[in-house]
Amino acid sequence: MSSIQGIFETHVQVTNLEKAKSFYGESLELKQVLELPERRVVFYELNDTQIFGIWEVEKGEWHHSHFAFHVSLPFMTRATSWLKERNIKPLESFGLQPKEPLVHTWLPMVSIYFKDSDGNTLEFGARLPHPPLEKPGVIYWSDWERLHQAQEN
Incomplete structure (x- = not known):
């Protein structure tokens, strides 16, 4: 290790x-x-x-960077509106509109993408308490929640 x-x-x-x-x-x-x-x-x-x-x-000399800030899961429920309140535009990612955070199913991690004042791609991310899916993908958080609610019932 x-x-x-x-x-x-x-x-x-x-x-x-x-x-x-x-x-x-x-x-x-x-x-x-x-x-x-x-x-x-x-x-x-x-x-x-x-x-x-x-x-x-x-x-x-400038080079584009990407990195993710680790945030709490409760913060992610309001991350989209928090960014918009600060005139920061959430980005379309993986072909999905920024209407809500996305889930990277292979981790799983919920995230939202945006850019800084220079165009660096930033991300807020929080781990989810569920096991990852076998097939990696990116879906809306609401779809992830529905998937897990259906599995629990």
Whole structure:
């Protein structure tokens, strides 16, 4: 078994640090713990064991990133409206409209996708307490719930 217990620190590139600080600090409500203006970097603390950094780079150096923030399952019930309240548009994913969160059936994990101020693809994700399906896929959360209610009856 691996000794790795999770991701301690991760970083993302942005092209406008001030705009990104507004997005991550104000819109997503992350706690800023350090800014190094001379290096054009800001660090946020996600919890007692995780650090997230945003680094400003020139537009020609910027590379698209994708990562998921771990959130609670109860938060996911309101994640779509929470994003919209902050003028953050949930994204169509896997051919499904963003009317509600989606379930990755092979984990299983409920998630919702959106973009930051630079176009990095972000995701809120929470594990579900059910066993995974044998065939991997992505379905609406309401369909997942109906599937499990039918199995219980």
